Amino acid sequence: MSAHEQFADDLALLALGQLQGEERIALEKHLEECAACRRELEQLRGDTALLALSAAGPAPPRRARERLLKAIAKEPRSPKMAARRWSWTLIPWFAAAAFALAFVFFFRQSDRLAQRVAELQSESTQQQAQLDRAREVVATLTATDAMRVTLIAGQTPPQPQGKAIYVRNRSSLVFLASNMPALPSRKAYELWLIPTNGAPIPAGVFKPDAHGSATVIEPPLPAGVEAKAFAITVEPEEGSTTPTMPIVMMGAGE
Amino acid sequence: MATLYDRYSSIVYAVGLRVLADTGAAEDVLQEVFMQLWRNPGVFDSSRGNLGAWLAVIARNRAIDALRKRRPETNIADVVVSVEPDMAGDAQRSRAMEKVRGTLDSMPAAQRSALEMAYFEGLTHTEIAAKTGEPLGTIKTRIRGGLIALRKAFEA
Numbered sequence: 164m165s166a167h168e169q170f171a172d173d174l175a176l177l178a179l180g181q182l183q184g185e186e187r188i189a190l191e192k193h194l195e196e197c198a199a200c201r202r203e204l205e206q207l208r209g210d211t212a213l214l215a216l217s218a219a220g221p222a223p224p225r226r227a228r229e230r231l232l233k234a235i236a237k238e239p240r241s242p243k244m245a246a247r248r249w250s251w252t253l254i255p256w257f258a259a260a261a262f263a264l265a266f267v268f269f270f271r272q273s274d275r276l277a278q279r280v281a282e283l284q285s286e287s288t289q290q291q292a293q294l295d296r297a298r299e300v301v302a303t304l305t306a307t308d309a310m311r312v313t314l315i316a317g318q319t320p321p322q323p324q325g326k327a328i329y330v331r332n333r334s335s336l337v338f339l340a341s342n343m344p345a346l347p348s349r350k351a352y353e354l355w356l357i358p359t360n361g362a363p364i365p366a367g368v369f370k371p372d373a374h375g376s377a378t379v380i381e382p383p384l385p386a387g388v389e390a391k392a393f394a395i396t397v398e399p400e401e402g403s404t405t406p407t408m409p410i411v412m413m414g415a416g417e
Numbered sequence: 418m419a420t421l422y423d424r425y426s427s428i429v430y431a432v433g434l435r436v437l438a439d440t441g442a443a444e445d446v447l448q449e450v451f452m453q454l455w456r457n458p459g460v461f462d463s464s465r466g467n468l469g470a471w472l473a474v475i476a477r478n479r480a481i482d483a484l485r486k487r488r489p490e491t492n493i494a495d496v497v498v499s500v501e502p503d504m505a506g507d508a509q510r511s512r513a514m515e516k517v518r519g520t521l522d523s524m525p526a527a528q529r530s531a532l533e534m535a536y537f538e539g540l541t542h543t544e545i546a547a548k549t550g551e552p553l554g555t556i557k558t559r560i561r562g563g564l565i566a567l568r569k570a571f572e573a
Binding site: 171172173174175176178179180181183206207208209210211212213214215216217218219220221222223224226227228230231232234235238 | 418419422423426427428429430431432434435436440443444447448451452455456469470471473474476477478481510513514517518521532535536537539541542554557558560561564565567568571
């Protein structure tokens with residue numbers, strides 16, 4: 164038998180009209196896709212018809228035949244013929260009914276579309292607001308005229324500082340630096356992502372402004388690298404692929 | 418229709434009578450099944466199997482619905498029956514009948530009884546399991562095994 168074995172017993176119950184609930188729903192779904200099981204169901208129904216033969220007994224009483232023939236005489240033989248007789252007069256009614264149905268259908272469709280458009284507009288407004296907010300944050304971080312204040316304790320002279328904010332699963336990095344010493348001409352600072360495994364990865368080249376401030380926003384990085392630390396070296400202004408010692412600044416993740 | 422009635426009414430009536438054990442109710446099933454065929458001659462076509470087998474399946478389903486006092490559950494247009502022996506002629510029918518009875522007689526008593534309870538009494542496998550005190554899986558397998566045994570008898 165080529166029908167699926169796991170459905171075999173349930174197919175027999177379905178043929179008997181006795182499969183209910185979830186089992187029936189699951190089997191009917193399977194039958195839509197499985198010709199072998201459909202064929203087996205037809206055969207099982209055939210088997211039940213054989214079983215019916217075992218019930219053979221007395222013939223039905225004669226009055227049953229008369230009752231049927233009388234009932235038949237009262238009803239038109241063929242629905243097709245009846246339809247043909249009425250068809251010409253019914254055409255305008257069918258047309259009107261079809262038009263009414265089409266109207267209701269399109270009215271509902273357009274109502275649904277209007278709702279969907281309103282939902283999309285609302286989503287779009289929300290997304291625009293989020294985007295505006297994100298733009299403002301980035302603009303503040305990268306503005307050349309921004310006042311950058313580093314707060315430190317006591318009388319300590321200002322120290323070079325860098326802050327890297329890295330989101331690994333988005334490969335997203337924002338780096339802010341302050342009080343960076345000025346560099347010789349044709350030199351730049353380069354930021355490095357030090358992965359837990361493997362060589363340092365270049366994470367952007369920057370030059371501090373007159374106040375020693377600098378930012379690196381979203382440098383290109385390979386996907387999903389786990390960072391152990393970040394470091395800064397001084398490199399030719401076009402950047403390097405491997406860091407040139409010494410490391411001038413370094414920090415490990417918390 | 419009178420010809421079809423003369424040929425198949427005995428199967429339809431016998432199934433109704435066996436299930437309902439009431440001649441009046443069996444006559445109602447007989448009337449209903451043939452009226453359905455009269456009103457919708459298109460519901461049966463030869464690709465659905467032979468007419469005798471199809472009428473037997475429809476009659477049994479209607480009789481079980483009547484027994485359980487529920488609305489008809491099966492759409493007769495959806496019932497496809499595949500069965501080998503042709504039940505059109507009296508001689509063929511009585512040969513098939515003997516074979517079916519012989520197969521039932523040779524079945525283990527528990528299997529025959531599970532099959533007949535499911536088919537003629539319309540008991541669900543859960544009800545049969547409760548009645549006989551046997552596991553559900555056993556009942557399911559017996560019912561299927563019984564139907565397959567009938568099929569095999571006609572394949573041989």
